[in-house]
Amino acid sequence: MTMSVLTDNTDLTLRLAGHFREAEALLASGSPELMNLPRKKAFQDFIAQGIPTRKSENYKYTNLQPAFAREYHFLHQRPKIDFKPGEIFRCDVPQLDTHLVILLNGWYYEENSPLAGLPDGVFLGSLEEAARKYPELVAQHYGSLAETVTDSLVALNTALARDGYFLYVPKNVRIDKPIQIINLLLADSDAYVTQRNLVVAEPGAEVKLILCDHTLNLNNYLNNSVTEILIDENASVDYYTIQNQHNQSASVNSVYIRQMENSHVTTNTISLHGGLIRNNLKVIIDGENSEANVYGMTFLDRKQHVDNFTQIVHAKPHCQSNQLYKNVLDEESSGAFTGQIYVMRDAQKINAYQRNNNLLLTDKALMQTKPQLIIEADDVKCSHGATIGQIDEEALFYLRARGIEEKQARLMLMNAFAYEVIRQVKVEPLRDRINELIEKRLRGEISRCHECAYHCNC
Numbered sequence: 001m002t003m004s005v006l007t008d009n010t011d012l013t014l015r016l017a018g019h020f021r022e023a024e025a026l027l028a029s030g031s032p033e034l035m036n037l038p039r040k041k042a043f044q045d046f047i048a049q050g051i052p053t054r055k056s057e058n059y060k061y062t063n064l065q066p067a068f069a070r071e072y073h074f075l076h077q078r079p080k081i082d083f084k085p086g087e088i089f090r091c092d093v094p095q096l097d098t099h100l101v102i103l104l105n106g107w108y109y110e111e112n113s114p115l116a117g118l119p120d121g122v123f124l125g126s127l128e129e130a131a132r133k134y135p136e137l138v139a140q141h142y143g144s145l146a147e148t149v150t151d152s153l154v155a156l157n158t159a160l161a162r163d164g165y166f167l168y169v170p171k172n173v174r175i176d177k178p179i180q181i182i183n184l185l186l187a188d189s190d191a192y193v194t195q196r197n198l199v200v201a202e203p204g205a206e207v208k209l210i211l212c213d214h215t216l217n218l219n220n221y222l223n224n225s226v227t228e229i230l231i232d233e234n235a236s237v238d239y240y241t242i243q244n245q246h247n248q249s250a251s252v253n254s255v256y257i258r259q260m261e262n263s264h265v266t267t268n269t270i271s272l273h274g275g276l277i278r279n280n281l282k283v284i285i286d287g288e289n290s291e292a293n294v295y296g297m298t299f300l301d302r303k304q305h306v307d308n309f310t311q312i313v314h315a316k317p318h319c320q321s322n323q324l325y326k327n328v329l330d331e332e333s334s335g336a337f338t339g340q341i342y343v344m345r346d347a348q349k350i351n352a353y354q355r356n357n358n359l360l361l362t363d364k365a366l367m368q369t370k371p372q373l374i375i376e377a378d379d380v381k382c383s384h385g386a387t388i389g390q391i392d393e394e395a396l397f398y399l400r401a402r403g404i405e406e407k408q409a410r411l412m413l414m415n416a417f418a419y420e421v422i423r424q425v426k427v428e429p430l431r432d433r434i435n436e437l438i439e440k441r442l443r444g445e446i447s448r449c450h451e452c453a454y455h456c457n458c
Contacts, residue, residue: 012050012051012065012068012069013046013047013050013051016046016051016068016156017043017046017047019074020043020159020160023074023076023160024039026076026077027039027076027160027162030076030077030162031128031131031161031162032128032131032132032135033135034131034135034138034139034142035128035131035142035161035162035196038143038148038158039158039159041148042148042155042156042157042158042159043155043159045148045149045152045155046148046152046155046156046159048152049151049152049155050152051064051065051068051152051153052064052151052152052153053065058151058309058338059278061307061336061338061368061370062276062278062305062307062336064250064252064276064278067222067250067276068222070190070220070222071190072190072191072192072220072222073187073189073190073191073192074160074191074192074194075105075106075107075187075191075192075193075194076160076162077162078107078110078163079104079105079107079186079187081104081186096178096180096210096427096429096430096433097177097178097429098177098178098179098180098210099115099117099118099124099175099177099178099179099180100179100180100181100182101115101124101125101165101179101180101181101182102181102182102184103164103165103181103182103183103184103195104184104185104186105184105185105186105187105191105193106162106163106164106183106193106194106195106196106223106225107126107162107163107164108125108126108127108128108129108163108164108165117177118175119170119173119174119175120173121168121170121173122167122168122169122170122173122175123166123167123168124165124166124167124168124179125165125166126163126164126165126166127163127164127165127166127196127197127198128162128163129166130166130168130198131166134168137168137200138166138198141198141200141228141230142198142228143158143228144228144230144258145228145229145230145256145257145258145282145284146158146226146228146254146256151254151280153224153252153254154226154254156194156224157194157195157196157224157225157226157254158196158226160194160224161194161195161196161226162194162196163195163196164195164196164197164198164225164227165181165197165198166197166198166199167179167198167199167200167207167209168200168202169200169201169202169205169206169207169235170202170205171202171203171204171205172202172203172204172205173202173204173205173206174205174206174207175206175207175208178208178209178210178427178430179207179208179209179210180209180210180212181209181210181211181212182212182214183195183211183212183213183214183223183225184214184215184216185214185215185216185221185223185245185249186215186216186217187217187219187221188219189219190219190220190221191219191220191221191222192221192222192223192224193221193222193223193224193225194223194224194225195223195224195225195226196225196226196227197225197226197227197228198227198228199227199228199229199230199237200230201229201230201231201232201235201236201237202232202235203232203233203234203235203260204232204233204234204235205232205235205236206235206236206237207236207237207238208237208238208240208426208427209237209238209239209240210240210241210242210427210430211239211240211241211242212241212242212244213241213242213243213244213245213251213274214244214245215245215246215248215249218246218248219248220248220249220250221245221248221249221250221251222249222250222251223249223250223251223252223253224251224252225251225252225253225254226254226255226256227253227254227255227256228256228257229255229256229257229258229265230258231257231258231259231260231263231264231265232260232263233260233261233262233263233287234261234262234263235260235263235264236263236264236265237257237264237265237266238265238266238267238426238427239255239265239266239267239268240267240268240269240270240425240427240430241253241267241268241269241270242270242272242434242437243269243270243271243272243273243274243277244272244273244274244437245273245274245275246273246274246275247273247274247275247302247303247304248275249274249275249276250274250275250276250277251274251276251277251278252278252280253277253278253279253280254280254281255267255279255280255281255282256282256284257281257282257283257284257292258283258284258286259283259284259285259286259287259290259292260286260287260290261287261288261289261290261316262287262288262289262290263287263290263291264290264291264292264293265283265291265292265293266292266293266294266295266424266426267281267283267293267294267295268295268296268297268421268424268425269281269295269296269297269308270296270297270298270422270434270438271296271297271298271299271300271306272299272437272438272441273304274304274306275303275304275305276304276305276306277304277305277306277307278306278307278309279296279306279307279308279309280309281294281308281309281310281311282310282311282313283310283311283312283313283321284313284315285312285313285314285315285316285319285321286315286316287316287319288316288317288318288319289318289319290316290319290320291319291320291321292312292319292320292321292322293321293322293424294310294312294321294322294323294324295323295324295325295421295424296308296324296325296326296421297325297326297327297418297421297422297438298325298326298327298328298335299327299328299330299438299441299442300327300328300329300330300333300334300335300365301329301330301331301333302331302332302333303331303332303333303334304333304334305333305334305335305336306327306335306336307335307336307337307338308325308335308336308337308338308339309336309337309338309339310323310325310337310338310339310340311340311342312339312340312341312342312352312354313342313344314341314342314343314344314347314350314352314377315344315346315347316346316347317346317347317348317349317350317377318348318349318350319347319350319351320350320351320352321341321350321351321352321353322352322353322354323339323341323353323354323355323356324354324355324356324420324421324424325337325339325355325356325357325421326356326357326358326359326417326418326420326421327356327357327358327359327367328358328359328361328414328417328418328442329358329359329360329361329362329365329366329367330361330362330365331361331362331364331365332362332364332365333365333366334365334366334367334368335358335366335367335368336367336368336369336370337356337358337367337368337369337370337371337386338369338370338371338372339354339356339370339371339372339384340372340373340374341354341372341373341374341375341382341384342374343373343374343375343376343377343380343382344376344377345376345377346377347376347377347380348377348378348379348380349379349380350377350380350381350382351380351381351382352380352381352382352383353382353383353384354371354373354383354384354385355384355385355386356369356371356385356386356387357386357387357417358386358387358388358389359389359390359391359414359417360388360389360390361390361391367388369386369388371384371385371386372384391410391413391414392413395413396409396410396413399412399413411439411442411443414442415435415438415439415442418438422434422435422438
């Protein structure tokens with residue numbers, strides 16, 4: 001494990017540049033060539049842009065400087081931790097029947113149990129390993145969506161990337177059982193984590209992924225994760241994320257998706273805990289008769305901040321997209337939503353819808369929302385809207401008039417507010433478990449993952 005320090009009294013971009021130069025030889029010697037090839041250009045793109053500030057239009061609602069200014073160890077080598085997940089950690093969705101793997105500090109965990117029952121030809125494992133075993137396949141898609149010239153944090157990820165997970169689903173293969181990937185952070189000091197993931201679904205493939213993010217001790221963590229998902233014609237991918245890290249963590253999660261003809265994708269991001277979370281999602285609908293459904297539900301309290309930034313690009317005609325993001329904000333928390341629908345000139349006969357609804361529980365909670373439509377075609381149906389408000393007093397009065405105490409009535413209204421997003425989870429046991437977690441979250445019964453052996457109160 002190499003060490004470097006970022007301090008708030010130095011220029012953060014130059015400090016990160018210095019660290020890259022120090023670690024460059026280590027990164028190159030331990031990585032496959034196809035991951036090394038883009039490092040220098042990515043590093044140059046990062047230097048040209050720097051750490052995003054609020055002066056950047058795409059990051060105007062989120063201040064990343066304090067998170068990057070902390071002192072971190074950079075985890076550039078596979079962790080050697082005497083770690084038995086079953087003894088200290090149980091995921092919040094334990095009853096699910098899934099193909100389950102663990103990533104530790106951004107690395108595919110070496111002691112994962114062999115996966116039995118996956119269809120022939122499916123690969124689920126370390127990205128670093130896949131880049132060595134299947135270099136042509138990985139090289140075809142690695143870096144094809146996550147552009148380093150448009151986002152400095154993607155550039156920084158590409159410059160520092162070592163591992164993550166790689167999922168390959170061959171042509172016409174359907175994986176009936178969901179794949180569950182648990183991302184764990186556990187280090188003996190404050191740590192900077194880089195994770196790079198790649199998903200390839202060939203024509204006619206079908207897969208459901210469940211991502212669970214957790215921290216296992218109270219150190220400060222900064223996680224910069226990039227995931228590229230390629231969905232070929234007639235393929236279907238469901239991608240569910242449950243974010244449940246403690247409030248001393250910060251994470252930037254960037255997901256890039258490309259769809260081809262007659263493909264379907266559903267994403268649903270549930271943010272329960274985390275000090276600072278920035279979720280970037282870009283979906284390029286690049287084939288006719290395709291559909292993208294993008295959902296998110298966030299619950300915030302204390303001084304948490306979650307920023308969801310989405311881009312749906314309609315590049316081909318006869319397609320549909322739906323966006324629905326909701327936020328419940330309590331105490332002094334803050335949230336942001338920027339959602340963009342871009343319909344290109346030749347993308348006629350498009351249906352594209354976007355909605356962002358926000359519920360403020362206190363006068364100190366803050367929500368900023370910016371829905372956007374950019375339409376270059378002339379035969380489309382597009383709409384967008386956003387609301388920010390408090391609990392409906394008439395609905396509250398109606399429930400109380402029927403003998404329901406105020407606290408329970410408020411809880412019922414908040415559950416109803418969230419249900420529109422949660423019902424979009426197609427894995428029924430996961431949907432039921434998320435409903436339970438949300439109810440506990442709204443009742444204030446858990447401060448974070450209550451199934452963890454570390455009882456952190458943060």
